[in-house]
Amino acid sequence: MSFASKKDQVKGKVNETVGKITNNDQQELKGKAQAATGKAKEKLDQLAENVAEKVNETLDQRHKGE
Numbered sequence: 001m002s003f004a005s006k007k008d009q010v011k012g013k014v015n016e017t018v019g020k021i022t023n024n025d026q027q028e029l030k031g032k033a034q035a036a037t038g039k040a041k042e043k044l045d046q047l048a049e050n051v052a053e054k055v056n057e058t059l060d061q062r063h064k065g066e
Contacts, residue, residue: 002045008038 012035019028 002041005038005041005045008041009035010038012036012038 012031012033014031015034016028016031019025019031
């Protein structure tokens with residue numbers, strides 16, 4: 001998980017909450033979108049880590065076989 005994705009999630013939740021409290025639908029929606037962006041970034045980070053791990057495992061196995 002990256003700092004940027006977590007930051008987006010927290011900022012989004014804050015904006016969403018402020019929007020609810022102030023009855024500002026636009027700010028609430030902006031917060032929801034920002035939080036969703038943070039979650040998407042987090043999933044992409046995890047996917048990239050998994051792919052890199054698999055590639056490294058495959059390369060290690062090939063080098064052991066040489």
